[in-house]
Amino acid sequence: MKLFSTGKWYLAALLNVIFPSVCPVCKKRIFSVQEALCRECFTNINLTLAPFCRYCGKSKGFHDRRCDFCRPEQYSFDRALSVCNYTGTLRKCLHMLKYKRKVRLATELGSLMTRFIQAHLNIREMDIITAVPLHKKRRLERGFNQAEFFARKTSEFSTTPFDFKSLIRVKNTRSQFELTKVERFENMREAFGCKHSQVFTGKSVLLIDDIFTTGATANACAEALKQAGASKVTVVTMAR
Numbered sequence: 001m002k003l004f005s006t007g008k009w010y011l012a013a014l015l016n017v018i019f020p021s022v023c024p025v026c027k028k029r030i031f032s033v034q035e036a037l038c039r040e041c042f043t044n045i046n047l048t049l050a051p052f053c054r055y056c057g058k059s060k061g062f063h064d065r066r067c068d069f070c071r072p073e074q075y076s077f078d079r080a081l082s083v084c085n086y087t088g089t090l091r092k093c094l095h096m097l098k099y100k101r102k103v104r105l106a107t108e109l110g111s112l113m114t115r116f117i118q119a120h121l122n123i124r125e126m127d128i129i130t131a132v133p134l135h136k137k138r139r140l141e142r143g144f145n146q147a148e149f150f151a152r153k154t155s156e157f158s159t160t161p162f163d164f165k166s167l168i169r170v171k172n173t174r175s176q177f178e179l180t181k182v183e184r185f186e187n188m189r190e191a192f193g194c195k196h197s198q199v200f201t202g203k204s205v206l207l208i209d210d211i212f213t214t215g216a217t218a219n220a221c222a223e224a225l226k227q228a229g230a231s232k233v234t235v236v237t238m239a240r
């Protein structure tokens with residue numbers, strides 16, 4: 001097994017010499033076979049900083065009460081947290097992942113998420129991991145749901161099982177881009193449902209998504225999960 005993985009590493013290193021990989025963000029050459037981004041771009045990822053709001057995860061929030069951002073809201077999820085701020089490098093990465101399947105980049109971001117979860121949440125309290133689903137049509141167009149990919153990575157390190165079949169998108173919602181906060185919540189209303197509700201009954205669910213903006217998407221998913229009997233829904237997004 002060890003021999004095999006060493007062999008694989010040499011092959012990857014050799015391929016990297018013949019076909020040098022470039023950083024997808026700045027196009028500079030990458031010398032390490034394990035990295036998807038160059039050092040500079042990776043360190044430019046703007047991580048969120050604790051303390052986080054106990055409810056929506058906003059940085060510099062209060063640990064015990066709602067921050068100004070989420071105070072007016074009644075979310076269906078119990079708690080949300082985000083790994084990075086949606087700026088610069090990370091913004092470009094998520095955009096690239098959305099339209100081009102870049103598995104190495106997704107893996108690197110996925111491990112960033114798993115490290116964040118290890119540091120800030122007790123994964124052993126979660127019974128099942130799921131991801132915000134794409135509508136069937138969009139899933140076919142893109143062929144890749146990055147939220148699901150991140151959720152898979154989280155499941156791998158934690159051994160908490162995942163399920164990506166039971167929470168489904170029943171409404172092909174229009175893009176949230178340029179919608180106001182109220183319109184986003186309206187757009188997402190009843191957009192999700194649970195096909196096999198027993199999967200979530202009485203369970204503490206970890207819901208993964210790529211971006212948290214107003215919380216409308218996470219909220220709509222959490223609503224469907226709670227209707228299916230989930231006892232708790234914790235949301236983790238890559239960015240906000």
Ligand SMILES: [Zn+2]
Nearest residue numbers: 023026038041
């Ligand atoms: Zn770079």
Ligand SMILES: [Zn+2]
Nearest residue numbers: 053056067070
């Ligand atoms: Zn908050």
